[in-house]
Amino acid sequence: MELGSHGVKMEDLHEYAELLHQSNDEGAKRMISRVSGILEATDDAGRSTPHFAAVGGCLPILQFSISQDKSAADRPDAMGWTPLMIAASAGRLEIVRHLLSLPDVDVNHRNLNLLTPLHYACSKNHALIAHMLLEAGGDVNASDKYGATPLHRAASQGHDRVRSFLHGHFFKTLRERNLEKLLRLFVACEEGRDDAAIALVAKGADPLLENKVNGWKKCTVQLLLML
Structure with a gap:
């Protein structure tokens, strides 16, 4: 029997993660009640409840997890992905909105590839999430390890709406700084x-x-x- 962190069986943790990926909050609640330590447990990729919940958009469980450990709101996994980054990539609007309301969440956090949440929102054509990230201080000029900005990401994927929006924000910012x-x-x-x-x-x-x-x-x- 393989055990993960907090003495939780990996089999249970994988089942729990899958429930959250499917936004099955009732099933996840039952596992939290039944399996001691599962709320705080991490898998072999360094992901825990907020990461799992961000994938599926399971807001109630994400909120409950963070209420028990505020630092979990911005904790990166082994590859540097935070819950906000995951939610931005997955298009989970309500998760993004909630995380941006928390004081300790870094909107410009970078993972190991130097990508930010805004990079992923633009790459996946999540225009409203990109707007929310920019309004929260997301850096439109942030470059990843290859020198690509969120605008490059949007353009390379042919996401004209996001690209146009980023252009407007870029020039607005330029005028303000200017x-x-x-x-x-x-x-x-x-x-x-x-x-x-x-x-x-x-x-x-x-x-x-x-x-x-x-x-x-x-x-x-x-x-x-x-x-």
């Missing part, structure tokens, strides 16, 4: 400091973004023509 440079660019243009304006554009300030000048919306290219 705000200080943009304001400095307008000042440089208004003051006729050509060298400073050129240097700011070279560093990423967008000359086509608009600002209000004397009540009129003008981009810096238009502003230069007015000088």
Whole structure:
């Protein structure tokens, strides 16, 4: 008889994992009551209840497990997969939503291949989950060990909806990060400091973004023509 962690028979643990993979929470509850230690037990891949529940979208058992051990919410398996990463890949929206509400869950956690939950959501065309991850601070520019970003993943799979969404988020983020440079660019243009304006554009300030000048919306290219 092969025993796993917490003295749980591997046969029981595999049965329990399969119940959670199928989102059979009633069957899983019966096993939790019957098999001591199974809630905390890990299999040979380093996965435990939150990982199993994330696969099948079994929210009640995932919540119960985390209520008993808060650190389990973000605990990686042997390959670095967290419950959030698994849920993002499997398209388990409610699991993702719950995990993102927890303070200790890292939205940008990377596994051994340097992939994040956002990589998997984009690769599997889970647009709403990708949106949730981005709203929670997911890094659209995160690169895996091959240099691929979530956008690369979406494009390589032909997921046009996700790709378009990521493009929009990328440029929105770029504009927000660019705000200080943009304001400095307008000042440089208004003051006729050509060298400073050129240097700011070279560093990423967008000359086509608009600002209000004397009540009129003008981009810096238009502003230069007015000088």
